[in-house]
Amino acid sequence: MALTFNVRRAQMLRALRWSGIFFAGFLVITHQVLINGPLVHLDESIHNAKRPELTGAIGFIVRRIDDLGLRGLTATVLLLAAFYIARRFKTWRPLNLAVLSLVFLNLVVGVFKFALGRTKPKIGFDLLHAGGMSYPSGHASNALLSWGVLAYLIYRYAHVDRYRGRLASAGVATLALTVCTVSLLRNTHWFSDLFGGLLLGGGLLVLVIAIDRYFPSDSQLH
Numbered sequence: 627m628a629l630t631f632n633v634r635r636a637q638m639l640r641a642l643r644w645s646g647i648f649f650a651g652f653l654v655i656t657h658q659v660l661i662n663g664p665l666v667h668l669d670e671s672i673h674n675a676k677r678p679e680l681t682g683a684i685g686f687i688v689r690r691i692d693d694l695g696l697r698g699l700t701a702t703v704l705l706l707a708a709f710y711i712a713r714r715f716k717t718w719r720p721l722n723l724a725v726l727s728l729v730f731l732n733l734v735v736g737v738f739k740f741a742l743g744r745t746k747p748k749i750g751f752d753l754l755h756a757g758g759m760s761y762p763s764g765h766a767s768n769a770l771l772s773w774g775v776l777a778y779l780i781y782r783y784a785h786v787d788r789y790r791g792r793l794a795s796a797g798v799a800t801l802a803l804t805v806c807t808v809s810l811l812r813n814t815h816w817f818s819d820l821f822g823g824l825l826l827g828g829g830l831l832v833l834v835i836a837i838d839r840y841f842p843s844d845s846q847l848h
Contacts, residue, residue, distance in 0.1 A: 648829030695765030766823030
């Protein structure tokens with residue numbers, strides 16, 4: 627039992643360290659946005675770059691990929707999957723973790739969006755405190771956190787080995803980066819919005835994992 631506790635404690639501390647690193651990175655990006663730093667100049671360069679025409683079938687596919695970062699879609703899929711896992715293993719923990727992650731996400735992202743009020747790139751200019759809701763990108767945060775929590779729940783409660791767990795992690799990262807790339811192509815977010823959103827989503831994801839590791843659960847397989 628002591629060994630199990632020590633293992634879980636080590637996992638929690640490792641997760642907390644990574645969460646702190648991600649949050650620190652997010653604050654660095656936020657500072658760049660606030661002081662109009664070099665990253666904002668990169669935003670302008672990417673914004674002014676020529677984009678391909680996204681029409682017809684290609685445009686439809688691109689929009690559907692973009693939908694994978696929508697709050698409503700990601701939250702619905704996560705909650706339904708967590709509810710199924712909770713019933714299957716007769717424990718409320720999966721659903722509690724899913725709800726906790728969504729509360730964290732919407733609270734933190736919402737606070738920064740309202741506080742900074744950054745305008746969207748489609749408007750054509752970059753202003754803070756102008757009533758915009760661009761920074762940080764909820765699409766990027768949603769994609770990484772919601773799909774990441776889902777992958778984590780499956781890993782913890784299903785018969786999934788470490789190799790498949792790493793594949794799932796790589797899949798979540800690829801999905802989140804793809805959502806960000808599509809957002810740049812559609813010019814719906816500044817690059818720093820997406821970068822900050824990924825770091826924030828990653829920080830919250832690892833924080834949820836740290837909380838789960840802190841409290842023992844007999845229902846989890848590993």
